[in-house]
Amino acid sequence: MASGDWSYGWVDTGSDRVAARLHALGVRQGESVSLLLPNCITFAVLWFALAKLSAVAAPVNTAQRIADFAAGRLCAGGHDPQSLDQAVQISLRGVDGR
Numbered sequence: 001m002a003s004g005d006w007s008y009g010w011v012d013t014g015s016d017r018v019a020a021r022l023h024a025l026g027v028r029q030g031e032s033v034s035l036l037l038p039n040c041i042t043f044a045v046l047w048f049a050l051a052k053l054s055a056v057a058a059p060v061n062t063a064q065r066i067a068d069f070a071a072g073r074l075c076a077g078g079h080d081p082q083s084l085d086q087a088v089q090i091s092l093r094g095v096d097g098r
Contacts, residue, residue, distance in 0.1 A: 015048035029054040036060045
């Protein structure tokens with residue numbers, strides 16, 4: 001996602017949309033979802049989306065090996081990391097024209 005000036009409204013709308021997508025993928029209340037992201041707007045949107053679902057954001061050190069995700073050792077609930085990433089990207093398209 002390109003950098004820019006984001007508003008609280010943009011983050012709120014984006015996190016609503018991401019929460020809906022994550023729920024459709026099966027993320028539920030109390031479930032832990034690993035976040036392997038640097039400090040960026042996407043991290044903030046995901047954090048709020050998970051809070052709206054009453055799910056738990058579990059930040060992972062960005063130095064963690066991707067192979068651990070592929071082997072399913074870090075992605076709780078059996079959710080495919082690729083599917084979660086696509087859900088976020090799709091959900092944020094078109095929020096306030098971005």
